[in-house]
Amino acid sequence: MHRAAQSPPLHHPVPQHFSTVPQLRSPPPPPGSAQSQQLGYGGNPYQQQQGGNIGNAFGAYGQFMNDPTAQVAAQFGQTAFKHGQEYVEQNIGRYVNVSALKYYFNVSNFYVVNKLFLVLFPWRHKPWSRKQAVGANGQELRYLPPRDDINSPDMYIPVMALVTYILLSTLVAGVRGKFNPELLGYTATIALGVVIFEIIALKVGCYLLSISSQSQLLDLIAYSGYKFVGIIVTIAIAEIVNGGKGTGGWVGWLVFIYTFLANSLFLMRSLKYVLLPETAANSGGPMQTDTRVKRNQRTQFLFFYSYLVQLFFMWLLTRP
Structure with missing residues (x-):
């Protein structure tokens, strides 16, 4: 007796189950537009990094200026500059009449x-x-x-x-x-x-x-x-x-x-x-x-x- 030829077994695709569904995002707006600037899209990564560095720098500067110690130091510098200017004018005035010299430059x-x-x-x-x-x-x-x-x-x-x-x-x-x-x-x-x-x-x-x-x-x-x-x-x-x-x-x-x-x-x-x-x-x-x-x-x-x-x-x- 001859055995009938057996056909190869059929393999059906096994369905795969995803635990999460991928989210679809719209493409970023073109660089240079107002929307791209608001959303943080830059022309290139260097510009984005540079903008972040500038923002951090301004933030650090604002924190520094709000520091009471920095404000006292700034006031002290202004006072020292004012007194230094008065000292120079007084000492120069001993040898040169500043008001008379200004007269000759009034042109x-x-x-x-x-x-x-x-x-x-x-x-x-x-x-x-x-x-x-x-x-x-x-x-x-x-x-x-x-x-x-x-x-x-x-x-x-x-x-x-x-x-x-x-x-x-x-x-x-x-x-x-x-x-x-x-x-x-x-x-x-x-x-x-x-x-x-x-x-x-x-x-x-x-x-x-x-x-x-x-x-x-x-x-x-x-x-x-x-x-x-x-x-x-x-x-x-x-x-x-x-x-x-x-x-x-x-x-x-x-x-x-x-x-x-x-x-x-x-x-x-x-x-x-x-x-x-x-x-x-x-x-x-x-x-x-x-x-x-x-x-x-x-x-x-x-x-x-x-x-x-x-x-x-x-x-x-x-x-x-």
């Missing part, structure tokens, strides 16, 4: 532009006398600040011209391939030395000629710095036109002669009220009329300073 853009034009083109300017106004007590006359009087000396233009001259001289040396880090200090020393020498010479001359004024020193310092305006113009034009040859070319010499004469005339007209007391006396100033001999001596001294001294120092400072 405006309109004044600066017109003053530069006056220094470079003084030929047709009138009048040269300084304006005065009644003081707070109703009797004393005081000069108006530079903002209100074009003929008033200021410190802003001389200081900025001095700094510009130092930087321009160093730049020109760099263009010529002669730059040296020590050149900045050397140029600044020469420029400041010239100004200090001028002030000492003027003070000695004023002492010998019996010239006194309450604001004489600061006025002389201001006027001694106006020469740097002409020096800057001379160096810049000569360097551009002569192609790096400095003031040696004929164009450089022409510009130098013009700026020198303009600066000399400007000083001759401006320093009259300081070195010629008669002019100030006639306009109600504090100085008194002196003898004719003294007046001639002061006029000669003013001419010597405005032309001969300025010629030498301007030539020295414009040399390459």
